[in-house]
Amino acid sequence: MTKKPQQREHYLDSVRAWLMLLGVPFHLSLIYSTQGWSVNSPHPSAWLTLLNDFIHAFRMQVFFVISGYFSYMLYLRYAPKHWIKVRLERVGIPMLAAVPLLTLPQLFILKEWTSRLDGWAALTPYAKYNMVSWDLISHLWFLLVLCILTTLGLIAFRLLRDARRAKTDYSDLSWGKLSLAILAYSLLWGAFRRTIFLLQPQWLMDGLFSNMVMQSLYFLPFFILGAMAWKYPAIKALFVRPDYRVFAGAALAFAAYVANQTWSSGEGWLYELDAVISMQMGLWMVNVTFSAGHRFLNSHSPRITYLVNASLFIYLVHHPLTLLYGIFVTPHITSNTLGFFVGLLLVFGVAFLLYELHLRIPLLRFLFSGKPQKTRAAAAPVKQH
Template structure:
């Protein structure tokens, strides 16, 4: 694997995580009933949030699957998964302890306005497991589950069969790219649709208390495709070529139109489900293709963003909640409030990363790493030395 390919996918993964700042700020200022919500509707921000949601997380899980497929072949399933437990499980637990309760307090103050009612709200949330326990950290839990399934599959007798399936798909894409792509997309959509139906019949949402949602099924195809790309580099080159990127973009646009125009009926729900899976997968491939051209050379600032992205993501949401509530109180809404929140949240989150990076204990808790990572301070010192 050439360094440029690693750089552009690593940079894309970091960028997708950092896009959580404008996404969550848009949810706050669109007036759509999020954790905290502006009393003034902003349709443009709601549309932007829907646009980001359609492709950002599928692209993230595709890239995560790529690195999973790449590294698990080198290290083996056991050592690789133990590393994932540290790199994903430690930040998940630390984030749940350090940032989630703070968000409960901010939401409680926003909704009820008094401390007694806020503490009652916090106590009710802490009493029983629910999606409130993970909030914006849900993707770490889902990714851990995907990694566990992958490690078990690679360690099982099914590994040769999976390898032959990967070779078959690569050969089929070479011979009949359009037909094979259509079959893969429709198969992925059918699996998601069937899985959601089973999830609903078994009432797993109630069984799992919302800690794991049906999104686990929605993003599984993107992770699986990413694993295939990590194990079969030839396929990655085929689908990120310029012509292929344009073709996938057209498919994503067509599927998006189907999502919007599907009738409000049982058939329409099926159409939307199939089209949504298609949008996510095709848009994710387009994002990888674009990143391969824009982020094809290593840069210091990209390296810093890669190292900072996880901590920035963990701390950014409580910062957005606090900023949004403060701006609502001052009467600042709409695009102006969103822009101020995005800039301030990124700056404060970046500062938090620098402080975490300087503190060994916090660094290990929030990143799963003991060694210091890239820092803006060291970048400035190196720049001065070079000059």
């Protein structure tokens, strides 16, 4: 029996691309925020700090919902062994290629032109290894987490696939029930983190443990929720249908997020409260972004297709470009607002030029996409998700 192919959901492609591209204003605003980064303006900007907090509070939660959605769709299309091979190639090859091509040069940039590695000679061997691991992973952390969640998906997706639909179709699911489920998970995550903080606090400072364990556990429910939205149309319909009570909840959650960042401390409950608040905001922003995307972006556009194809590459290269901008240009622009917008123009401009350049070099196209490169004669249109 041949199933009718599902119409391509342009709005999800678009939302995913815009979430990736938001990495540029996120890191540029980080320069001008009150958050300590490798490069900071001497006089932080209140509105850019607020912008940075807003982007950080929801962006990756929504991204992992979309990743889970498309990952499960492809899982149903391929045999499990072929699926895991294809998915890890698409995610792992760009991640591994970006280490020598991007984050390793970035490490030398930090060493030569910032105070990031000051006191290197006095560090213990482990401290040196840990600092290097943080900086080599850097902004590639989400690819590392996606590799881990994809691997876990071999088990989770099989269970989801084999679950009897007759048992429930989630038509009675509401935002209240979903919010309570995410709240319960965030409290468990916070309890797990607090236990580690009390018993083995040094683990939380370890780059590999923090990214591979804590981040993966944090984003796991969003990844699974995305897969469930593919299997159960009622969940997807809930996401796409605008609910202004949820919109209001997202606004209140953001206010709580800013308050926590302003008045809490790392020795207190800052990170546990952050998890509770940002998981709720991330969940509610799924409704905001999905419904807005479905309303305004659900159509084919060559421009959007270009951004979808370029978004991963732009995200990968923007981080070292932003650091270079912060080191060499930021000190010469006295206005934080002007510096931010000039930075957007320069970083996006150079990133898109590099994207066009890499398209003309087959090896780079392969390394930054994880896809085998076909000759024009052999290439055929393929749906990308």
